[in-house]
Amino acid sequence: xxxxxxxxxxxxxxxxxxxxxxxxxxxxxxxxxxxxxxxxxxxxxxxxxxxxxxxxxxxxxxxxxxxxxxxxxxxxxxxxxxxxxxxxxxxxxxxxxxxxxxxxxxxxxxxxxxxxxxxxxxxxxx
Amino acid sequence: xxxxxxxxxxxxxxxxxxxxxxxxxxxxxxxxxxxxxxxxxxxxxxxxxxxxxxxxxxxxxxxxxxxxxxxxxxxxxxxxxxxxxxxxxxxxxxxxxxxxxxxxxxx
Numbered sequence: 001x002x003x004x005x006x007x008x009x010x011x012x013x014x015x016x017x018x019x020x021x022x023x024x025x026x027x028x029x030x031x032x033x034x035x036x037x038x039x040x041x042x043x044x045x046x047x048x049x050x051x052x053x054x055x056x057x058x059x060x061x062x063x064x065x066x067x068x069x070x071x072x073x074x075x076x077x078x079x080x081x082x083x084x085x086x087x088x089x090x091x092x093x094x095x096x097x098x099x100x101x102x103x104x105x106x107x108x109x110x111x112x113x114x115x116x117x118x119x120x121x122x123x124x125x126x
Numbered sequence: 127x128x129x130x131x132x133x134x135x136x137x138x139x140x141x142x143x144x145x146x147x148x149x150x151x152x153x154x155x156x157x158x159x160x161x162x163x164x165x166x167x168x169x170x171x172x173x174x175x176x177x178x179x180x181x182x183x184x185x186x187x188x189x190x191x192x193x194x195x196x197x198x199x200x201x202x203x204x205x206x207x208x209x210x211x212x213x214x215x216x217x218x219x220x221x222x223x224x225x226x227x228x229x230x231x232x233x
Contacts, residue, residue, distance in 0.1 A: 037222065047162075047170065047213055049222040060220040063127055096169055103175060110176055111217045112160045116169035 002026035004036070004097050004117035011123050012087050018122060022080040022097030029075040030055050035100040036080040037113060038071065040093040048093075052100055053080055087124045094119040128152050128216050132225035138233040143204045147228045149197045149214035157193045158218035164227075165210045173212075174199065204230070 008020035020038070027034055038050040051071040052060045061069050070083040080097060098113035129152035139145050149159065157177035162170035172181045174190035177197055187202045201208050209232055214225040 046226045047164075047215075047224040049215075049224065052220075052222070063221060098169075110158045111222075112172055112175040112181075113162070113170070113215070114172050114175075114181070116171075119169055 002099065002115045004099060004115060006095060006097050006117045006120035008095070008120055008122065010121060011125065013126050014088055014124060016087050018082075018084045018087050018091070020082045020084075020095055020097075020120065020122075022082070022117060024078045024080070024097075024099070027099065029073050029078060029080070032056075033102045035102075035111075036073070037098050037100045038080075038082045039096045039098055039113070040091075041096070041119075042090075042093040045093075050084075050095075051082060089124050092122065092124045094121050096120075127221045128155065128219050128223050130214055130216055130223050130225040132212075132214055132228050135226065135228060137228060137230045139204050139230060140233045141204055141206055145201045145204050145208075145230060147199045147212055147214075147230075149192075149199070149225050151195045151197075151216055151218075154194045155216045155218035158216055159190075159192070159197045160215045160217060161190055161199045162213045162215065163208075163210045164213065170213060201230075206232075 004024050032055045035054045037052040053071045068085045073080045096119045097117045099115040101114045102109040102111045104110045131150045133148045159177045161174040164170040178190045211227045211229045
């Protein structure tokens with residue numbers, strides 16, 4: 001059974017750094033057909049993809065947020081960590097981690113987010 | 127970045143109706159298009175991937191189509207469980223852009 005669970009602070013102050021952890025089970029972070037993404041959703045708004053980490057530790061980031069984001073993983077602990085610096089009120093959102101599944105073949109294989117965590121709400125306020 | 131535009135943003139319908147949601151990409155994305163359903167307070171759920179392949183467990187009344195820049199999600203006979211917000215998402219680029227969402231409400 002595949003599960004993902006986010007953990008981290010509910011409240012952060014402006015300018016602080018947010019650190020979120022995604023603990024996964026039911027699959028390995030070393031599986032070459034899988035990775036983990038972070039996605040967020042401000043209240044009442046659409047989903048926004050943030051970052052992804054591949055099994056080979058290759059990373060990709062949102063173009064607009066790449067200067068503030070760092071994603072990493074600890075395969076032995078089945079955890080993926082997202083850090084976002086210089087938090088502001090506009091970063092208030094529910095943050096989800098999701099499994100990225102590559103269902104095609106080749107270097108440009110299509111992917112989907114087939115399993116999601118329940119999400120963790122983060123409010124940025126002083 | 128690729129832009130994904132859904133229409134309509136809101137849709138009012140009744141149980142039993144046939145409903146179609148459209149998603150348009152700002153550039154060609156072949157069939158690198160996924161659809162998700164989200165209910166209030168819940169995580170999104172994958173419905174369709176590769177533009178037209180139904181995820182396991184998703185009812186057959188839901189279907190997807192299209193390629194290139196124009197895609198559709200169709201619910202053939204709307205059920206009460208289908209009232210939710212639907213998002214398209216491209217996996218052609220490394221930005222994995224989502225559409226702005228389409229909320230299907232009870233008429």
